[in-house]
Amino acid sequence: MNSISVLILGAVAIVVGYGLYARYINRNIVQPDASKATPAKMYMDGVDFSPASRNVLFGYQFKSIAALGPITGPIIAVQWGWLPALIWVILGTFFIGWVQDYGAMIMGVRHEGDTMGALSYKLISPRARNILMIFLYFYLLLIMGAFGNAVGKVLMTSPKVPFGMIAVVLMGVLAGQMTYKWKADIILTTVVTVVLTFVGIWVSTLPFISNIFSGLYGLEAAGGSPTWFLGNTQAQVLGTLLVIIFCYLGSVLPIWSFAQPVNYVSFWIVSLGVLGGIVGLLIWRPGMGDFPAFTQFTTASGPLWPMLFITIACGAVSGWHSLVSSSGTARQLEKETDALPVGGGAMFMEMAFAVIAFLTATVAFGGLQGYQDAGGAGAALGVFSKGLANFLGYIGIPNEFGVAYGSVFLTIMALTIMQLVVRFMRVASAELVGNAMPAMKNVHVGTIVALILTLVFVWVIPWLTIWSAFGASNQLMAGLALLLISLWLKEEGKKNSWALIPAAFMIVTTIAALIYLAYTNFGKLAQPGITTQGAIAATLVGTIAVVLILAAALLIFDGIKALLKPREKPAPEAA
């Protein structure tokens, strides 16, 4: 299989999936009405509700849903072979992914811009909202652990990365000052900060800078960086602490001065890298080499079913998208008819992004051995940065700079997410326990508590395990969202099998994955010679899996009850 064939297959899936299937569902079943007033228009308050054009919202939605998930998932999943990963990315988006994003958006519009929490309360049961909060809480905690692990323990341990990351942060701060304090033109701000960031990344590859970090990390010692505690090396501990400092600043500083402009500068760094990679790929047009279509049913992450389906979340289907679609974008839609191009279109575009990530793992190294040498599933982000560097080589970018660039752009992508999640966790903990524990209302205390929890997850739980647990919590949210969409369609008297069958598939698959996770992790505790770190990790992940299984069981019970309940609204009369 050639890379161009894969790209053509992706394009065909978009044309057929979006152009035929999604449009058919939209036109004949959901039947949006462009003349109906949307919540954005009815309740415009400048805070939550405000209309925007569909092109603007398409960009906003795509940026909101496409981050590290569609990159990491496919790179880990090719350990089962390239065929299962590619099939799930394409068919998952075709039959489930867009259904969830679009369905959550149009359901939000028809329910006056209600959030998923409020919709769960109304359509399933009062406790369904609390269950959603459990999924959300674990999701955020696990995302911090997963991204913190990938960045702090892998990418940041390279001595050529930290200075580039610091350069992006400093340029982000400069962008904030230029825009808000000096009132500089946005184009000038963008050019200055992006060019200086590239200079910073180049400087980070120079020996006099990388040697400083090599010394700091203890990489010059015989046998590499020494192990400090819980199996973590000096480089991993210091790399993680750099991540934590960044997240702390992102959480406590005003959003305009740090989080927002750093996010903005990193957008350009990431976009230019992806564009360059695509051009390089099109020039190179490599084949799969000896990369097998299928390796084996059970790999380091577990059996293909159900683990593949939670390993690739974003890029096929992700529960997080339903929250963004309902609480975020649905409140900004100008017309009901914009829901398909914005919700469905952005999801199909994310599929294309996932296909590019898939290609960096499968074609960039000439085969399976190259993929494994680059780090394999255990260092997915490292695989992407090296694969991207190989693509960038075809547009004349030296490999050393390409690897540093790829690593910095993935690092900064993860960090911009993590700082926002810490911010969210700080606000959430102040809301939830602030009255019982007033100290949690303090910005610094809330942030430090969130960061300590993150450190426990990062230092203790192995990468593949935490990614699986994260994927499971995410896909449970997808199952819940699809169930809600099915219930809403039933309430409206519309055919709902196109959402109900995917809901059943996601819920069954995710629960199976959670049972597997609980079984394997608690099983590890009985193994002789288990380390302290291994025992803590197994207990943590096993407990999270059990909590999620119980929550999902209650949800299924309530969901089935709601599905069997007679419809309250009368059926629409035939025209």
Next chain:
Amino acid sequence: MASRRERIHSRLRCAAQAASEFLYGMTTYEWVCDMRRERGEIERLFILVTFGDIVGVPILPPYYTLRLLPYVVPVTNRWKRSLLRERDLTDLVGMLEGVT
């Protein structure tokens, strides 16, 4: 009737407009939303301070409240809904663009 060249120009203009809006959506739209949200929250608080009695907050309407009344009447319904709408943590998702 528009010539073929004009039609092509018109389509190219539309495509360029869509592309620029898409780029705006991916870049500075988020900044605009944050600023708008901040302004909206300050306005919401200001109306609460001056017209809180509308929603049962016991404040004595001062003289200048009456001067502001004509400007506040058109937005009263939206303000009440915005202030009193039930919220949960999923409302905060707007803080977390680009998470997965």
